[in-house]
Amino acid sequence: MPESSSPKVVCEERALDSYSNVLLSLIQFWQDHGRAWPEQITIVSHAFKRERLVDCHCGAIGFPLDRVNFIGxxxxxxxxxxxxxxxxxxxxxxxxxxxxxxxxxxxxxxxRKKRNPWGISQLLFSTEEDRKRSGVRSEIREDGQEYLSEGSPQPWSYNN
Structure with missing residues (x-):
């Protein structure tokens, strides 16, 4: 990022699709803000992507929809x-x-695979210590991809 950028602006640079934009941004927040999960999130995007971003992605990862703001x-x-x-x-x-x-x-x-010709890691955490400390329930498959454990509550699902 340019030096003139506000320190309040952080870029998540690994996402390969809209689902990963949401999930990896949550992980980035946790890493950058004292190992705490956000109380709410605001998504700014095209209005036509609201259903996909909020209902599909936030719903799939278990982020409470009443704590999601959307600007489209x-x-x-x-x-x-x-x-x-x-x-x-x-x-x-x-x-x-x-x-x-x-x-x-x-x-x-x-x-996702086609969008990653450079082999950028799609693991949620860079260390096993952070993965455990985060409380995120996930599984790493044989192909090296990490996914949230379906049906398991995630730490952001609760108020901090």
């Missing part, structure tokens, strides 16, 4: 519905995430 601004053609191809893509993306909430399958997992 649509590009031209989306708000008025004139971009039919894009609108169809929005529905397709939401459907894929509803069917595969953590992106483990061939379609969504395959997209």
């Amino acid at each position: 601004i649509d590009p031209p053609g989306m708000a008025d519905g004139t971009n039919e191809a894009a609108a169809k893509g929005v529905v397709e993306a939401v459907t894929q995430w509803l069917e595969d909430p953590h992106g483990k399958g061939n379609v969504l997992g395959g997209k």
Whole structure:
């Protein structure tokens, strides 16, 4: 980041899809802010991505939806519905995430793999000590990918 950037701005640089944007940003917050989970999150994105980001991703990772703020601004053609191809893509993306909430399958997992030609680690934590200290329940699969344990409560699900 440029030196003139505010120290309050932190970039998460490893995410390969919108799900990872949400999850890895939570992990980054925990690492950068005294090992505490955020009480609430605010997502700024295109308005048409609200359902995917809030309902699908925050729902899948177990972040309480009443603690999620969303600010959405649509590009031209989306708000008025004139971009039919894009609108169809929005529905397709939401459907894929509803069917595969953590992106483990061939379609969504395959997209992640294609977006990572440099082999950037997708592990949630860089050390086993941090993983344990965080309280995050996850599993590392044979392919080296780490996923949240489905059905397990996560530490951000509770008030700090």
